[in-house]
Amino acid sequence: MVIDAEGVFDGTGPKLALGALRYRSDDVVAVIDSAHSGRTARDRTGDPRVPAIPVVDDLDAALRYGPDTFVVGISPMQSTLPPGLRDRILAALEAKLDVVCGLHHQLGDDPELSAAADRAGRQIWDLRRPPQQDVRVGTAGSTHRPGSHTVLAVGSDCNAGKMTTMVELDREAARRGLSSRFVATGQTGILVAGDGVPADHVVADFLPTLMHQHVCAATAEHDLVFVEGQAALNHPWYSGVSLGLLHGTAPDALVLCHIAGARDLGHLPLPIPPLPQVVAMNEAAATWGGGPAARVVAIALNTGHLSESEAADAIAAATGETGLPAVDVFRSGPAPLLDAILAAR
Template sequence: MEEKALIYCEGHFGDADGKTANGLIRRSQKYQITCIIDSTKAGLDSGEVLNGIKNDIPIFQDLTEAIESLREVPKYFIYGIAPKEAFLSTNQRKVLLKAMFLGMDVVNGLHDFISDDNEFVQNAQKCGVKLYDIRKPLANRYLNLYSGNIMNVKTPKIAILGTDCAIGKRTTAMLLVKTLKDRGLRASFIGTGQTSIIQGEKYGIALDAIPSEFMTGEVENAIIEANLHEKPDVIIIEGQSALSHQAFISTAAIIRGGHPDAIIVQHPPKRKTRVDFPYLKMPTLKSEIQLLETFSHSKVIAITINHENMNTEELKRTTKDYEDLFHLPTTDALAYGCNKLVKALFKAFPDLKEKSQIIN
């Protein structure tokens, strides 16, 4: 049974740093989301802000207004911002403490672990609430080193990678999983970030919080576990950051640990600099594809577009331009769905098409 939760996303709902809140509005298997807190969009409907479609999940000015309007205190307070700094400000700490005093368990996806913070721990005990640090890894002795057993996984593994952070790789992956399931296929999703874990996905890790020595092993283990227990026809792996990104190494670990059999690459054509790194220019889609294929020894079989700052005509034109230039099926999964991606998978892995036809 889904427990009720509200999401704190002050100043960032709908933008790149609000990706945890954005993801939970689009999909949540674990929580019933009651509202968003973001004073810059107070009074609006979160669905209309995010997707242009009303979902009746309101956005409130602050925690006080939210509780007064809801007329109840949700069980969970979810910190829905994923900023570059990854540490709580003084004002944000006050909001978390207020949530505790109201009797709410706190779900935190930052690298700033609240369960290691004496002030938060003492107040949580006083208020009788729990603190959940989603990114906090297990002790090293419980983590997995790379074993090479991933090479024994014969199920097709598809990685949704990209040219930057916060461009919708997780969203595309989840939409593709749903589409494949609708076609009668058993598709497993492997999460690699804190948002997918908060959403309630069964298999995955917050990869960027894992010590580097164990990153590939943790990815490998998550895939092996899903393959063992779910017996999927296809495995879809969520990407993180970009292989070319100077600040992160997650994509390298996903490729090394996951041994993807094919790659779908996502790109925001209008983005000029990397999110949260205005001094870093975006790579070209061509250079990223070349880098991915060289590093992974796998092939990019399709392109997906993030349509931020693009109108409908620009999206249509860019889709056609990319297909002409790269000779790869291209789509925007949010705008147009995943049919082109499914066709690309069926072409690369004919057995999937046969299984889909047999089941349907």
């Protein structure tokens, strides 16, 4: 894969690009961002989990590394293609590359782009395209397999690390020889896992049912199912998706993801409630759907912007405030989170 991160590959990078670099690193050969060409992705992000692959000027430079897939790695908050991106996608198709895209704009439904893909004999994978299956409102007769345990990530805001936390927990469970599955609900998670449910592109009436079907299928084969959460109940723009996931997955346990020190929502000048209140609202909402009385069993704290000592203080403060174990999965690993989940089970 070559990842197009033109104009946005800064120190933190767009989520989709970082997710691919961290969790599908063997498949990535280059990143496109003309502002930082000549450097490596690891240098640019400062993340040791990111491989030292080249950052290049443009698609022509990336083609020297032999990609077969062009990944749209930017995530603009709009439903249309940003200026210049359409031309870059057309160029990728003309270069005989498959195209992977996680934007709200469905490339496969775009007449110009789908025609270009047909001419080139290449495929377009729209990560946000909902699964094509029969869905009816309601989950009667469908339950999780007894003995299985479903864990959902919830958040105090968007972009707090819900996907990362669930992927890391799934990997930790696998390291311990446990039977586990990661269920993706967003474009980055779907790229990492290879499948999933793009929750924000499912008709709202059908989201709980569709998620219930997918989680039941996962629990039929695995003892631990880690579901990627989306947004936050306290975020007025995206809370509908959060609630649909909470009801549809019927989790047995919750892990709360929070950015250390965050006081306001990243997109809006609205305060984030105190952590105990965020815990309480998610636990209360979980019971509205008739599911089990799911409890928040641990806090996944994002401390990447803090020094080691500041991070340690923030983790201790979160534990003191909530009475729950807290950890940054990148600094300390996800083992304490999994221990808390297994203890609660």
